[in-house]
Amino acid sequence: MGTTHNYETTDVAxxxxxxxxxxxxFNVEFDExxxxxxxxxIDHLYRYEGDSNPDDESTVYGISNLKNGKKGVFVAGNLSIIEGKKRDIILNLEIKYRKSNNG
Structure with a gap:
């Protein structure tokens, strides 16, 4: 856990x-x-920031289930435009990720 990659594009990540x-x-199967x-x-976190256009920004999350080992990805542009519950869950997972990597 705790890997942040710097790939050239979201597709490469x-x-x-x-x-x-x-x-x-997990964008499709988020109910899980x-x-x-x-x-x-969150095991892997990748942020891509466009050179000039904020609309080009995206975040790729590599997410795993600690209980059953399932692994997948969630891709987000601007988290503020994602619906409430989904946004809250991703933000909480990211907070846990950051705490475990900085503390």
Missing amino acids: LAKLHLLGYVID IANDADHYQ
């Missing part, structure tokens, strides 16, 4: 995470996280 077994698309958020953690 997704491809690398896929090779590491992060195959579930929502129903059991306490058993999920």
Whole structure:
């Protein structure tokens, strides 16, 4: 845990995470996280910031389930435009990730 990558693009980050077994698309299958958020953690975090346009910013999360080992990715642009519960869960997972890597 605690890996932040600096890939050239979001697509490269997704491809690398896929090779590491992060195959579930949690953007589509988010209910799995929502129903059991306490058993999920962020293992990999990648932020891509566009050179000039803030709309080009995105974050790729490599997320795993501590209980059953399932791994997948969640991709977000601006978290403030994501619906409430989904945004809150991702932010809480990111807070736990940052605390475990800085404390």
